[in-house]
Amino acid sequence: MKKLVVPTVLMLASSVACYADADKKITEAQLPAAVRATAQRETSGAMVKGYLTEIERGARVYEVETMVSGHSRDLQISADGTLTEVEEEVPFDRLSASVKAGLMAKAKDAKIVKVESLTKRGKLVAYEGSTVKGSHHGEVQVGPDGQPLSHEE
Template sequence: MVNDHTKDVLMDSNGTIVEVEKQVAIDSLPAAVREWLQAQAGKDGKLLEVESLTKHDKLVGYEAQVMIHGKRSEVQVGPDGKPLDHEE
């Protein structure tokens, strides 16, 4: 945990960092990302936690934990606020 935010680091067998998932504040997200994630949660849902997804030192998207009608799910969006073609 860094500054009250979680950070997960995935390394390969050589110790090279392959992926970093870092918790970010919802209000720090780019507007397009925040709007898309809030639309996925809907009016009855809530964004619980958002992480930035970085692979090989490149921001590839954001991943959010969403609570809708008591069910927790995960959604991902690209750094431009558009849906990803595939899960990261």
């Protein structure tokens, strides 16, 4: 019995530790200097809604949630201050016909309620649509050309 309890307790403790670090709210003052400098440069003219931190793929990252000209723009910054990802809301009617068609095909009969462009290290890699069908919320992604992706971004 003792041989089963110890591994189970360790596994549960590990799961709780991983969960506890998911999207932890922080203040601007808690950002490392390099992250703060990038955040200040990238948010000029924007309204900052908040700061988060988490461990992603074994590395600490920081997220800055903003509003720019009435739409959301969220930044992910690595601990060394490198801007690694930008998610920016895009009005559906401003998308190309191929991106609209790709998102609608992936969403099937769910309603697309928000679309964001996903840029990684300065390159547009995907469009992500937030969907709703009844009480179920989901996401669909397509490439910059509206085609299915070989993997989720």
